[in-house]
Amino acid sequence: MTWDIAGMAAVANVGATPGEIFAALCAGRESRRPLMAFDPDKYRATYAYEIDDRPEGGGDLPRRATRWLTTVVLQAADDAGLGEDLAQVPVLVGTTMREQRSLELWWRDGADVALEELHFGTALKAAFGASTTYTFANACSASLYALGMATDMIELGMADTVVVAGTDAATEGGFGTLDRVQNDLPDALRPFDVTHKGMLMGEGAAAVVVQRAGTGSGSVHARVRGVSMGCDAHHATAPDPDGITRAVLDAHSRAGVRASDIDLVMLHGSGTPRNDTTEASVLRQIFQGPGADPRMTAIKAMTGHTLGGSGLLSLVMAVLAMKNGTVPPILGLADPIPEAAGLGLVQGSPAAGDLAIAQIDAFGFGGINAVAIVEAAR
Numbered sequence: 468m469t470w471d472i473a474g475m476a477a478v479a480n481v482g483a484t485p486g487e488i489f490a491a492l493c494a495g496r497e498s499r500r501p502l503m504a505f506d507p508d509k510y511r512a513t514y515a516y517e518i519d520d521r522p523e524g525g526g527d528l529p530r531r532a533t534r535w536l537t538t539v540v541l542q543a544a545d546d547a548g549l550g551e552d553l554a555q556v557p558v559l560v561g562t563t564m565r566e567q568r569s570l571e572l573w574w575r576d577g578a579d580v581a582l583e584e585l586h587f588g589t590a591l592k593a594a595f596g597a598s599t600t601y602t603f604a605n606a607c608s609a610s611l612y613a614l615g616m617a618t619d620m621i622e623l624g625m626a627d628t629v630v631v632a633g634t635d636a637a638t639e640g641g642f643g644t645l646d647r648v649q650n651d652l653p654d655a656l657r658p659f660d661v662t663h664k665g666m667l668m669g670e671g672a673a674a675v676v677v678q679r680a681g682t683g684s685g686s687v688h689a690r691v692r693g694v695s696m697g698c699d700a701h702h703a704t705a706p707d708p709d710g711i712t713r714a715v716l717d718a719h720s721r722a723g724v725r726a727s728d729i730d731l732v733m734l735h736g737s738g739t740p741r742n743d744t745t746e747a748s749v750l751r752q753i754f755q756g757p758g759a760d761p762r763m764t765a766i767k768a769m770t771g772h773t774l775g776g777s778g779l780l781s782l783v784m785a786v787l788a789m790k791n792g793t794v795p796p797i798l799g800l801a802d803p804i805p806e807a808a809g810l811g812l813v814q815g816s817p818a819a820g821d822l823a824i825a826q827i828d829a830f831g832f833g834g835i836n837a838v839a840i841v842e843a844a845r
Contacts (some may be wrong), residue, residue: 476542500517515667516668517669529566533590544556548684558601562634569585607777608830609774633673637668695717730789732762
């Protein structure tokens with residue numbers, strides 16, 4: 468059973484379209500910048516992966532996550548030939564912080580933010596007439612959760628077409644919390660390298676249009692084969708190897724694939740020592756059989772951790788990797804951690820290959836895990 472991806476869109480710190488982002492990833496340009504949103508004197512961390520769309524004189528603007536959301540939904544809908552009327556199309560949004568930054572600006576600076584503007588559904592209804600909207604605040608796996616819910620809605624006959632999106636802007640509450648709880652202070656996000664120290668926030672949004680197979684009138688970018696969703700609740704922050712293993716194997720089962728069928732893995736790769744060692748150890752076990760040797764990459768090394776939208780952003784990049792037969796490298800990966808020995812981590816320059824099936828990992832705090840399997844459209 469498959470579901471067609473008929474439209475795609477994305478915006479991140481390195482580009483305003485999926486093509487721009489993918490080209491930047493392949494070029495491997497350093498993209499972190501000195502912190503712009505908050506007073507750096509308050510925090511140990513002084514870098515982030517922010518989108519540079521603030522006023523020239525400085526300061527922050529409310530509703531940035533909402534603006535990115537409406538932008539990518541419009542572009543994905545246009546890409547799928549839906550137009551701007553989504554009155555009959557459910558829109559599912561995955562996020563971690565929702566519009567918390569707008570609330571911070573209202574509390575601190577008296578920014579003009581109405582209560583209803585804190586709900587993404589308000590903007591989606593105003594822009595597209597969307598009458599059925601849901602927001603899932605499922606930590607770092609939120610947008611892949613939304614994707615899984617979209618496939619369920621289609622199979623249950625609730626809709627033939629669903630728009631799935633993810634969006635997050637950096638918040639001072641989130642940034643400050645990470646700044647205080649991480650033992651070591653990263654000046655760059657370096658997943659799976661021995662120098663990794665932790666995660667840094669990124670910003671961005673992504674959207675895809677998912678349709679019942681064969682019902683669309685246009686071209687298909689790729690096909691969703693299966694999505695696993697789970698919450699092992701093992702620990703508030705520490706990932707559980709068993710929970711991640713179950714998530715990956717369940718995704719394989721739902722997609723009807725084996726480990727040897729996977730050509731590409733888009734790693735969660737948050738750059739924290741616990742995530743990297745756990746994710747690498749689990750994948751070494753899963754991909755240890757004959758013929759199981761997928762290429763692996765982690766885009767957070769360039770985009771930062773885009774929180775709730777990160778899973779869907781990785782999925783869009785996976786689709787482009789399969790289309791182009793090219794896997795972007797993991798920026799800054801020079802000396803992989805021992806747990807990653809034997810994994811096909813892409814280093815230094817893009818790797819070329821025939822890529823038919825991709826696995827996308829998204830692991831959140833509290834053991835909120837989601838894994839998607841996507842197949843190239845050929």
